[in-house]
Amino acid sequence: MKLRKLFVTALIILSAITFGCAGGSQVMDRQPVNHELDIMVHSATDAVVTVGEKVLPSENPYLQLSQVTRINRAEDTAFMAIYSGLSVTDVKRLWEDLMYLNEETSIRKVVLFINSGGGGAFAGLALADLIMRAQSDYGISFEANASGIIASAAVPPFAVADYRIAAKGTIFMVHEAALWKWPGRETSSDIRAQNELMILLQDRYLTYLVAHSKLSLEKWQQMEKATTWFSAEKALTEIGIVDEIK
Numbered sequence: 001m002k003l004r005k006l007f008v009t010a011l012i013i014l015s016a017i018t019f020g021c022a023g024g025s026q027v028m029d030r031q032p033v034n035h036e037l038d039i040m041v042h043s044a045t046d047a048v049v050t051v052g053e054k055v056l057p058s059e060n061p062y063l064q065l066s067q068v069t070r071i072n073r074a075e076d077t078a079f080m081a082i083y084s085g086l087s088v089t090d091v092k093r094l095w096e097d098l099m100y101l102n103e104e105t106s107i108r109k110v111v112l113f114i115n116s117g118g119g120g121a122f123a124g125l126a127l128a129d130l131i132m133r134a135q136s137d138y139g140i141s142f143e144a145n146a147s148g149i150i151a152s153a154a155v156p157p158f159a160v161a162d163y164r165i166a167a168k169g170t171i172f173m174v175h176e177a178a179l180w181k182w183p184g185r186e187t188s189s190d191i192r193a194q195n196e197l198m199i200l201l202q203d204r205y206l207t208y209l210v211a212h213s214k215l216s217l218e219k220w221q222q223m224e225k226a227t228t229w230f231s232a233e234k235a236l237t238e239i240g241i242v243d244e245i246k
Contacts, residue, residue, distance in 0.1 A: 063100045066093040071107060078110045082127065086119030086153050091126045098130060102138045110134075112144045112161060118152025121177045121201055128156035128208055135162065146170045146232070146242070156205065159212040159241045166232040166242045174209070174220070175227040177201050214240030 065071070068081040078101055082090060101107050112131075118124065134140040144161035151173035158164060179194060206220045213220075235242040 063096065063104060065100055066097055068093055069097040071101070071105065073105070073107070076107050076109060078105075078107050079113070080110055081113045082154070082157060083113070083115045084119075086116055086123040086127065088120070088123055090119075091123055091130065094127055094130050098134045098138065098140070101140065102134075108138070108140050110140055110142045112142050112157075114144055114146050114150060114154060114158050115148040116151070116154035117149050118154050118173075121153050121205070124153025124156050125201075125204055125208075128160045131157060131160050135160075146172075149173070151175075155241070156208040159209055163244070164242050165244045165246055166235060168232055168245050170232040170235075171229060172232070172235050172239075172241075173227070173229045174224050176224055177205070209241070212241060214238070 068083075069078060071078045078097070080094070080097060082094075101110070131142055135142065141163075142161040143163045143165065144158045146158055146164070146166040147170055148167075149171050150158050150166075151171075152175060155172065155174055177198060179198070202224070206217060206224065209215070209220050210217050215223075230239065232242055232245050236245055
């Protein structure tokens with residue numbers, strides 16, 4: 001019996017040494033956390049949660065913001081980005097985000113960041129269409145901010161914004177659209193049909209630029225055919241698709 005008590009006592013002492021002294025001098029007292037995380041759900045049906053000064057999207061069974069859009073309800077402003085090669089994914093994102101703003105918020109100002117060398121011609125035209133529809137149907141105003149490069153299919157979405165700002169080093173470019181086709185046989189009817197497509201595409205593209213710049217259709221046609229690069233300064237003073245340089 002004494003041996004058993006002695007064994008138990010030894011285990012208790014050993015446990016105290018093992019767990020009470022682990023880490024030696026590196027063990028530090030716990031310090032109170034002095035940071036506060038202010039989280040507020042705006043309403044039971046609202047898909048936006050405020051974390052500090054940032055407003056982030058959360059799950060919504062019907063609509064939710066894409067990863068390229070953030071909103072600030074305090075300033076009643078949405079911030080969106082269009083970048084890289086333009087595709088149908090960018091069109092889908094913008095359509096969903098604008099639907100969300102119109103149906104789930106009172107926000108009517110979008111600050112749009114654009115840095116794109118172009119991409120799909122139809123994607124660029126569709127983005128411009130969505131922006132103009134939001135302007136007319138939803139009463140949303142767009143402030144477009146250009147940086148890096150605005151070229152090819154990215155020019156119309158920038159040009160149709162209500163107010164257009166470019167970083168001083170931004171470079172712009174317009175050129176003729178091109179068809180990328182897999183090698184194969186084509187009939188004369190195919191070639192004529194493709195030519196009709198290119199004419200329609202050019203007409204749509206240049207219509208946006210003429211309506212939102214200082215230049216005539218003939219001048220834009222010359223610039224497009226020659227593949228014309230121009231600076232933010234020229235875009236502001238001569239061409240008229242920039243309203244301010246920052």
